[in-house]
Amino acid sequence: xxxxxxxxxxxxxxxxxxxxxxxxxxxxxxxxxxxxxxxxxxxxxxxxxxxxxxxxxxxxxxxxxxxxxxxxxxxxxxxxxxxxxxxxxxxxxxxxxxxxxxxxxxxxxxxxxxxxxxxxxxxxxxxxxxxxxxxxxxxxxxxxxxxxxxxxxxxxxxxxxxxxxxxxxxxxxxxxxxxxxxxxxxxxxxxxxxxxxxxxxxxxxxxxxxxxxxxxxxxxxxxxxxxxxxxxxxxxxxxxxxxxxxxxxxxxxxxxxxxxxxxxxxxxxxxxxxxxxxxxxxxxxxxxxxxxxxxxxxxxxxxxxxxxxxxxxxxxxxxxxxxxxxxxxxxxxxxxxxxxxxxxx
Ligand SMILES: Cc1cc2nc3c(=O)[nH]c(=O)nc-3n(C[C@H](O)[C@H](O)[C@H](O)COP(=O)(O)O)c2cc1C
Numbered sequence: 351x352x353x354x355x356x357x358x359x360x361x362x363x364x365x366x367x368x369x370x371x372x373x374x375x376x377x378x379x380x381x382x383x384x385x386x387x388x389x390x391x392x393x394x395x396x397x398x399x400x401x402x403x404x405x406x407x408x409x410x411x412x413x414x415x416x417x418x419x420x421x422x423x424x425x426x427x428x429x430x431x432x433x434x435x436x437x438x439x440x441x442x443x444x445x446x447x448x449x450x451x452x453x454x455x456x457x458x459x460x461x462x463x464x465x466x467x468x469x470x471x472x473x474x475x476x477x478x479x480x481x482x483x484x485x486x487x488x489x490x491x492x493x494x495x496x497x498x499x500x501x502x503x504x505x506x507x508x509x510x511x512x513x514x515x516x517x518x519x520x521x522x523x524x525x526x527x528x529x530x531x532x533x534x535x536x537x538x539x540x541x542x543x544x545x546x547x548x549x550x551x552x553x554x555x556x557x558x559x560x561x562x563x564x565x566x567x568x569x570x571x572x573x574x575x576x577x578x579x580x581x582x583x584x585x586x587x588x589x590x591x592x593x594x595x596x597x598x599x600x601x602x603x604x605x606x607x608x609x610x611x612x613x614x615x616x617x618x619x620x621x622x623x624x625x626x627x628x629x630x631x632x633x634x635x636x637x638x639x640x641x642x643x644x645x646x647x648x649x650x651x652x653x654x655x656x657x658x659x660x661x662x663x664x665x666x667x668x669x670x671x672x673x674x675x676x677x678x679x680x681x682x683x684x685x686x687x688x689x690x691x692x693x694x695x
Pocket of ligand 1: 458510514669670
């Protein structure tokens with residue numbers, strides 16, 4: 351078990367998945383089973399953008415999803431949000447989650463240097479997502495200097511993760527990538543040097559209980575897993591989205607360019623294959639990402655992710671970790687957690 355502020359959970363976090371892949375149903379059920387369930391705030395109001403302004407809808411939808419997740423969890427485990435620094439509504443998503451009584455905030459896709467200042471002295475656990483000890487060091491310094499605060503836990507995300515990867519295009523192209531094991535070692539050394547005792551969770555390509563044991567033996571306090579949770583009954587995505595994983599083969603796992611300026615790992619669809627040839631038309635810009643430079647952006651990532659989660663796979667973008675193709679069936683969250691956490695129950 352891992353202690354995070356006043357709560358104790360099993361050493362498993364379900365990684366936040368936008369757009370709409372990890373909402374209240376998935377996060378609530380993960381928490382019900384005494385782990386940390388994470389709601390992705392990315393374009394969370396996507397279901398009815400047409401009716402009202404996207405900005406207001408995102409705030410209302412986040413409040414609703416947190417409330418529902420809390421009801422499903424029956425007070426077990428922890429409920430967190432994942433908020434991307436690159437989102438234009440980053441600050442509002444965080445203040446809304448704090449007001450709604452969220453247990454934890456996990457933040458990446460950029461360095462979350464201002465996170466503790468936004469949260470103030472609210473009783474919320476804070477965690478940065480980092481992909482190097484250098485980034486962790488920067489965050490520790492900034493948080494201590496600006497807000498006299500330390501992370502309550504840390505998520506290290508390695509190269510095998512799904513979605514946006516925290517590695518430069520050049521390093522990906524040349525293969526100059528530190529293995530997750532080495533990043534973990536460097537981060538643990540850094541924390542030791544600073545005499546800090548902060549739980550560290552590792553993420554990216556972790557698939558089964560042997561992988562979990564491997565990283566726990568190396569000193570991790572727990573793991574964050576996302577792709578495996580897509581293949582659950584309770585995952586908030588459409589059945590068509592889940593079936594993409596069941597049907598995928600190893601060759602289907604690929605990279606996609608992203609308007610965020612980072613590479614992303616995905617399962618190829620007609621849409622991602624076509625992107626290599628031509629730039630699709632952008633029908634409407636909702637100004638969701640800070641680095642997105644409309645109209646020069648390569649495509650509208652929000653629209654592509656919404657298409658996929660709703661089941662329009664041909665026109666959609668399906669993010670996946672490196673092991674997404676290994677999924678063969680959709681199972682209940684409880685069964686998956688019992689399988690993964692067998693040694694810790
Ligand atoms: C479909 C999908 C969507 C994701 N969306 C986000 C996101 O919105 N924000 C984020 O920080 N990470 C996101 N991630 C990364 C996951 O939270 C997680 O850290 C990573 O995928 C772990 O690797 P695994 O999927 O191999 O377990 C996403 C991953 C997937 C597969």
